[in-house]
Amino acid sequence: MRQGIEQALVSFIDDYCHNNNVANMWQQPLVRYASVDNPIIRQLKTLVHPEHRMPEDFLPAAKSIISYYLPFKENIGKSNIGGELASPEWAKAYATTNKMAAQLNLQLVDYIKAHGFDAASSGNPGRIAKDIHFSNWSQRHVAYAAGHGSFGLNNMLITERGCCGRFFSVITSLPFADEEYQGERCLYKSKGACKLCMAACPVGALTTEGFDRLKCSIMGDKSAAIYNGDTICGKCVAGMPYAYRG
């Protein structure tokens, strides 16, 4: 079943590109499972925000959450190295991925139901409100619980294919659970070295003390003005040592 889900995801992406005349801009997806009993999942309301949703809110019989990562092809990350604003290629990849993932999630739900289990899409939730910089469904916490990787100094979850890509998730009744990743992929956290992401951030939102989401939002707001409201930037991932490898 696990293999079937991975293969289905790949063919849904191919079909999406074909049917919508969109270039395939993703590498092979990474698919992992978080148990709903994982302590990170149980503590989401405390770790993220009191309004954070629980898996059972989507699906009463929830047992696991599929967390999948769509890594962008390398040319997209490379296009975004340097400069102040996100590159047009980065902006297009962001918008296209979000649009496609809404459909992928629904197709995954249908696939799982057709195989006798239950599932519900988490959608692609943004901020709770314009002035609340948190989501009520944190893809990154779910991805961490599913063992996708470790958090870097850039505040990104670094997967085995790096951090130039996007996470999505589907809540299911499948009895699968992966272990959390025990390694450390950030060079600063493992060796005290690198700090390239700090230097690349145009607004100084990254320091060794942590991530300043309000400063980061300045870049998001600037880009929204030229990219149809999309709050993007990505200078803290493009061209980094772990942009594309784990």
Ligand code: B12
């Ligand atoms: C709101 C939001 C923003 C806002 C606010 C920033 C923010 N990080 O909250 C703005 C617009 C500024 C923003 C910017 C960006 N975002 Co954004 N954003 C979101 C959104 C919608 C919700 C984030 C949220 O609520 N997080 C909850 C808070 C509490 O957690 P956090 O910010 O992730 O920080 C936690 C981690 O650092 C974690 N942590 C750190 N170390 C450790 C260690 C352990 C053990 C654990 C458990 C946790 C942990 O603890 C922090 C606090 O709890 C998510 C999508 C979603 N629905 O999840 C995307 C998301 C986080 N964004 C993403 C991206 C790619 C970006 C940008 C690169 C913009 C772009 N696409 O060009 C920048 C990067 C900013 C950065 N360096 O973090 C990706 C991250 C992918 C990844 N590899 O991590 C996400 C997951 C979207 C997606 N679907 O893939 N974003």
